[in-house]
Amino acid sequence: MATEEFNDDLPIDSPERKRLPLLLRRAWYGLNQAFRRQISHAGATPDQFTALRTLCEGDPAGLTQSELTRAMSSDPNTVASLLERMENNGWLERKPHETDRRAKRIIILPTGREKYSELRDCAVDLQGDILTTLPADRRDSFLKELAQVADACHAAAAEAGRKNRE
Template sequence: MSESNPDNTLPVDSPDRKRLPPLLRRAWYSLNQALRRRIAPTGATPDQFTALRTLTEADPKGITQGQLTRLMSSDPNTIASLLERMEKAGWVERKRHETDRRAYRIKITAKGRKLFENLRDVAVNLQSQVLSVLDEADREDFLKKLATVADACREAADNSPKRKKS
């Protein structure tokens, strides 16, 4: 076993191996599960919370579905069905874009904003709980580095060849 990299002798799928994809997936999945369980009584999902947060932080006139898709790092079909359910619940409204008839402009409603405020409190408390394993200085450093890694991952995805449809 190498002193500089003890992970080299571990099997590729070992939970003890410090590899970015499994660590990110485990962290994301566990955090998503915790949030899902905590907000379940509201009828909302973590993706719906993320959409509400994104719309709350966006231009008050709303954003397009394409912009929401990009900001949520998702795909158009997922966002379309997510918005359909949210619109039925009265949390968002979709209107045809003023200048691009193919696009929709999405806005959060008063009902959606109220729900978001409740969900935000749950999410903030969960984040505080999870990050409490780090001291304050390490929290800031961790989040800054994680943002850098997230940006690098997005850049890698943007610069990768798209899959050809058959």
């Protein structure tokens, strides 16, 4: 596979230059579609897997919907709809929060943990397969750099929101 040189001399929006938004979208879409196809037999979606993983790895007492939304880098309406379907599947339950009457605590149920375990190997294998396209000595630094880009995108979104409210 030929590698293309990154040319800082070109304007950032030059057609001859790789563009961050399109590359991120293409990467996310390809990964999401591959995972969706691999787990479709299990009656789950990539977003449901992400919620299950976040709940399994989070506070054993459960997370609030706001905490889950932030952890998933999603929006409240999407997560509310997702949780309703997952609750109907018997994977989790929403209980009143012990100190905040407006909030619900999301508790993963044993069937949700089982579903997560069923899907986890597919997720791990897919990530491994994708990362093998990079040299082994670059994989960790690539993920660290990608995390920096993700953090910068999140900060830019927050800043844009603040500017719009001013």
